[in-house]
Amino acid sequence: MSDIRLEYVTPESLIPYVKNPRKNDAAVEPVAKSIKEFGFKIPILVDEKHNKNEIIAGHTRLKAALLLGLERVPVIFTDDLTPEQIKALRLTDNKTGEYAEWDRDLLVGELSDLRDIGIDLDITGFSAHEVEGFLSESVDLDDFFYSEEESAEQVAQMQNGSANPEPGFNKSKVVCPSCGEEFFA
Secondary structure, eight states: OOOOEEEEEOGGGOBOOTTOOOOOHHHHHHHHHHHHHHOSOSOEEEEOSSSTTEEEEOHHHHHHHHHHTOSOEEEEEEOSOOHHHHHHHHHHHHHGGGGOOOOHHHHHHHHHHHHHTTOOGGGGSOOHHHHHHHHHTTSOGGGGSOOHHHHHHHHHHHHTTOOOOOTTOOOOEEEOTTTOOEEEO
């Protein structure tokens, strides 16, 4: 592992990889908002040895920098990778993020905290529609289910078709796709 060399260069001096398979235009504006809000905190990674100034990772950040009219951007120069490793790293850098999942409860908590302190949630990269969906999911779902005392009798009634659910509620059998547990909602 070699030492990292970080420099600030003009965005125009960087060369996008022409075979970049990642379509990133939809991400440019959210990344630009992030850079504007927080500064340029994640440098662009560039191949210095084989194709001087060609981008390995950071194509979206470059486009965002150009959109913002930045005069300089942080760049990490690497000279210890083979052309084959660089090709693989480009794909790996983009693909590995797709394996991560959101812990919805923690995400809702973080979004709620930011909203409560007055932060514009638009800078998070989540659309207003997504934020609304996440935050509305935080409603206490226990209000929509029968209590333990009533459930055994009502489940039996529902199974034999004689149940008379509360007005406004359409109780039906639901099977959890993860664990297979059955319940009535």
